[in-house]
Amino acid sequence: MMTNKSKTLNYIAIIAMFTTAAGGTLENSAIQSFIEAWPNISTATIRLMITLPSLVSMFVMMFIGKIVGTKASYRLVTIAGFGCMLIGGVVPFFIHSSWFIVLAFRTLLGVGVGFFSVRNPLLMRSIPTTDLARFIGLGGMAGSLCSVIMNPLVGWLTTLGWQYAFLSNLMVLIPGILAFFFLKEPEATIEVQEVSTQDKFPFPKQVYFYIIIQFLATMSLYPMLSGISTYLTEIDIASPTVAGYMLSIYTGGSLLANLFLPKTKKIFNRNLLFVATILPMLGCLGVVYFSNIGLIAFSILISGLGFGTFAQTLQLYVGNICDAKNVAQASLWILAVNQLGVFLSSYFIEWTAHWPFFKMEMQNTYFACTLIYFMILVVSYLSRKKVIAKIS
Numbered sequence: 006m007m008t009n010k011s012k013t014l015n016y017i018a019i020i021a022m023f024t025t026a027a028g029g030t031l032e033n034s035a036i037q038s039f040i041e042a043w044p045n046i047s048t049a050t051i052r053l054m055i056t057l058p059s060l061v062s063m064f065v066m067m068f069i070g071k072i073v074g075t076k077a078s079y080r081l082v083t084i085a086g087f088g089c090m091l092i093g094g095v096v097p098f099f100i101h102s103s104w105f106i107v108l109a110f111r112t113l114l115g116v117g118v119g120f121f122s123v124r125n126p127l128l129m130r131s132i133p134t135t136d137l138a139r140f141i142g143l144g145g146m147a148g149s150l151c152s153v154i155m156n157p158l159v160g161w162l163t164t165l166g167w168q169y170a171f172l173s174n175l176m177v178l179i180p181g182i183l184a185f186f187f188l189k190e191p192e193a194t195i196e197v198q199e200v201s202t203q204d205k206f207p208f209p210k211q212v213y214f215y216i217i218i219q220f221l222a223t224m225s226l227y228p229m230l231s232g233i234s235t236y237l238t239e240i241d242i243a244s245p246t247v248a249g250y251m252l253s254i255y256t257g258g259s260l261l262a263n264l265f266l267p268k269t270k271k272i273f274n275r276n277l278l279f280v281a282t283i284l285p286m287l288g289c290l291g292v293v294y295f296s297n298i299g300l301i302a303f304s305i306l307i308s309g310l311g312f313g314t315f316a317q318t319l320q321l322y323v324g325n326i327c328d329a330k331n332v333a334q335a336s337l338w339i340l341a342v343n344q345l346g347v348f349l350s351s352y353f354i355e356w357t358a359h360w361p362f363f364k365m366e367m368q369n370t371y372f373a374c375t376l377i378y379f380m381i382l383v384v385s386y387l388s389r390k391k392v393i394a395k396i397s
Contacts, residue, residue: 008074014187016140019131022083022124023144024151027256028090029058029111029118030156030347035163036250037234042167046104048235052351054152055231057108058093058115059347060138066344070126070337079127079187081113081297086120087181094174098195101168114174121180122340126333129324130191137324138267145317146264149309151176152256152362160250207333211265212338214392218381219339219347222315223346225374226285227290228354228367229255229308240296254302258309265284266317277318283309289371289378293363316343322394 028253032055041053049152073082091112101107125145132140142382162169233251261283262269271282284307291304319339357373358366385392 011189012204015189018180018183019124019128020140020144021183022121022127022146023148024180025086025090025118025121025124025177025203026148027122027152028094028121028174029062029171031057031159032104032170032177033150034156034160034234035167035232036169036231038163038167039245043104049351051356052231053108054111055385056348056351057111058118059344061112061115062119062122062343063344065116066122066337066341069119069123070334070341073123073126073333073337074191078183078190079123080119080185080190081126082123083184083188084181086117086123087177087184089117089118089120090174090177091181093117094177098168098171105108117177122337123333125320125336125340127191129332129336132157132326138270138321141317141320141324142266143200145266145313146260149260149263149313152265153253153260156252156256157250160247162240167311198276208335209326211326211394212323212335214388215322216338216342219316219319219383220342220346221377221381222282222285222312223343224349224353225377226289226308226312227347227350228370228374229289229305231350232354232367232370233305236292236365239365251302251305255305255309258306258311259313261272262310262313263317266314269314270318270321275389277314278385278393279382281314281318282313282378282385284308284314286311286375286378286382289375293368293375294370324395334387 020099034053036052037053040048043051047237068361069077069082073079093110093116097110100110125141128140129137136386147378155176159170159173162172230252237247237251269280270277288306288308288311290306292301295301320336323332323335323339353373354367354370357370360369360373362372
């Protein structure tokens with residue numbers, strides 16, 4: 006049995022793990038600088054700098070969800086993730102003579118991001134269901150606050166040289182050190198049995214719906230982060246620092262979503278997912294139609310607010326409908342398709358950029374995002390009795 010002090014330190018270590026949620030994407034505000042530093046490489050290939058770690062982490066999450074807590078301890082997986090993120094994230098600052106060398110280290114970074122994703126099921130296994138919303142909110146706040154701080158910092162680091170952006174990954178030292186000294190295994194781990202491979206549906210059928218809409222939501226909205234520096238260049242409000250502030254505004258919205266999650270889940274409960282879906286729709290439309298930097302910033306803010314609420318609502322659903330034997334796998338599958346959405350978002354940009362609705366490419370992409378969120382809203386509402394879970 007853990008003492009109250011060790012429980013508190015354990016909770017702090019778990020919450021700190023959420024600061025790695027943006028791992029692999031911290032350099033978003035440096036995209037334009039990467040493009041300029043490697044002029045002979047296509048823009049889509051340059052975006053692999055951000056999207057490749059997400060793709061790699063997706064496969065790691067799908068694998069680790071089957072063994073964490075049974076064949077591998079949460080603590081071991083977390084510490085391994087720390088090492089991978091530190092080496093894969095920081096070494097390209099020192100070694101960047103070849104684009105392929107940089108991508109190799111970004112691949113290792115993606116492995117680390119995948120390992121650190123056990124934070125969600127670890128939290129669900131360690132916290133009573135009645136307190137889950139509050140702690141998921143705290144975890145999301147930690148991740149969002151980290152991004153709010155790091156995005157403008159990356160923008161500033163980029164002014165020193167494009168490779169300086171990789172130093173932002175030193176932030177993994179904080180959760181890594183806390184995990185090494187204070188992270189404990191969930192006390193109920195010994196009760197967990199592996200999910201039978203003979204089960205046709207290893208977790209409740211609603212989870213498959215959550216997986217699909219999480220993927221669509223991420224793939225369509227992520228260009229708000231990866232493409233904003235390009236878009237600001239097109240409308241002549243561009244600099245890495247400004248792009249960094251826009252990203253911080255987005256993550257600030259996500260921070261607010263997590264801050265008020267315990268209250269909003271009580272107010273809206275079964276309608277929370279619908280509210281969370283509407284906000285990014287309005288935000289994308291604002292970015293498309295507004296030309297004032299203040300209004301664009303507000304649109305980005307409500308997009309972050311909506312997506313932050315959307316993602317955490319799905320995790321709350323999983324925590325409420327899944328039992329101990331499949332909550333880790335279900336949670337990690339949702340996180341995995343989130344990473345797949347990040348990876349495919351660059352191709353989503355390429356696919357939608359040349360739609361005939363607007364002159365500027367990113368405007369077409371953001372408009373396409375609006376359509377996808379509208380589709381999610383309609384389908385979720387029509388099937389609400391089957392897929393919308395009550396939140397404890």
